Amino acid sequence: MKLRIIQNRQYFYGFSAVLFLAGVFSLIAWGLKPGLDFTGGSLLEISFSDNRLANNEVQEAVKDLNLGELKVQTAGEQGIILRFKSVDEETHQKILTTIISQAKTLKPNQAVKEVRFESVGPIIGKELAQRAWVAIFLAMACIILYIAYAFRKVSKPVASWKFGVAAIIALAHDIIIVIGLFSILGHFFNIEIDSLFITALLTILGFSVHDTIVVFDRTRENLSKHYSANLEEVVNDSINQTLHRSINTSVSVLLALLALYFLGGESIRNFVLALIAGIAIGTYSSIFVASTILVDWNNLDKKLRKR
Numbered sequence: 001m002k003l004r005i006i007q008n009r010q011y012f013y014g015f016s017a018v019l020f021l022a023g024v025f026s027l028i029a030w031g032l033k034p035g036l037d038f039t040g041g042s043l044l045e046i047s048f049s050d051n052r053l054a055n056n057e058v059q060e061a062v063k064d065l066n067l068g069e070l071k072v073q074t075a076g077e078q079g080i081i082l083r084f085k086s087v088d089e090e091t092h093q094k095i096l097t098t099i100i101s102q103a104k105t106l107k108p109n110q111a112v113k114e115v116r117f118e119s120v121g122p123i124i125g126k127e128l129a130q131r132a133w134v135a136i137f138l139a140m141a142c143i144i145l146y147i148a149y150a151f152r153k154v155s156k157p158v159a160s161w162k163f164g165v166a167a168i169i170a171l172a173h174d175i176i177i178v179i180g181l182f183s184i185l186g187h188f189f190n191i192e193i194d195s196l197f198i199t200a201l202l203t204i205l206g207f208s209v210h211d212t213i214v215v216f217d218r219t220r221e222n223l224s225k226h227y228s229a230n231l232e233e234v235v236n237d238s239i240n241q242t243l244h245r246s247i248n249t250s251v252s253v254l255l256a257l258l259a260l261y262f263l264g265g266e267s268i269r270n271f272v273l274a275l276i277a278g279i280a281i282g283t284y285s286s287i288f289v290a291s292t293i294l295v296d297w298n299n300l301d302k303k304l305r306k307r
Helices: 006-029 055-061 089-106 122-150 160-190 197-227 230-265 266-286 292-305
Strands: 041-048 072-075 080-082 112-120
Touching: 006 160, 006 230, 006 266, 006 292, 041 072, 041 160, 055 072, 055 080, 055 089, 072 089, 080 230, 089 112, 122 160, 160 197, 160 266, 197 230, 197 266, 197 292, 230 266, 266 292
Parallel strands: none
Antiparallel strands: 041 080, 041 112, 072 080
16 A cells, blocks of 8 residues: 655644644753753762662761762662762762761661762863764764765756755754753753763764665655656655665664663663654654655745746
């Protein structure tokens, strides 16, 4: 059965518009909640063999160590995460010793283990944020140039560079929706973004454009065979011919990511969540958004030429 995806594109535009505008609204209203990598400071994660210390017990234990604004949150079933100003190694060891002492006072047989300690200066955090966004925009520019070169032999009825621009518009659609999702999660669930989030965005860029190029490449092949046919029909046939491949590939990746999300460590959970959201929306956009943009752009050019 052949799906009439291009012919029903108004529904997909509407769905994309809702997600896109929700993401933009969230970013304008609340922004993103930057993590340690971007703001600077220290993070200490500790796990307990038995019942962990309550957040107020931890704050009470380290209140005399001059840690600035201290935030304590739970991590998994038996862990806690402390966030505070950037400190040296001596202060780090004092914090650890104090918490261990407090835990053993309450339960002598309690085993306390340091899971991780990270410290980032504010200057490094600011520089990292700047480089992260430069990397994303540079990747997008390179993608446009690559697609324009790869599709250079396509001239009718769509210029090769338009394939690249259509792919980038679809990528921007994916990235804004994922960033908007994390803006919402940061506002309501206190989820922060870090350098792994930027890594996830770059991974999403690669996966999404890869999926889009598969559809575009089949469109290019079909155009070379049926260049006089209606563009809508050619593109719709191309999407249908690659649909099973796109869905099967994405479902395979998503199953692996879901296993990582539920069974992996706490430290990579937000990274995996970003990948799940990005790959899901990237698969959707490569099928329902990128090619429809190409068709509507061609229709707009035709109308302008007739004037």
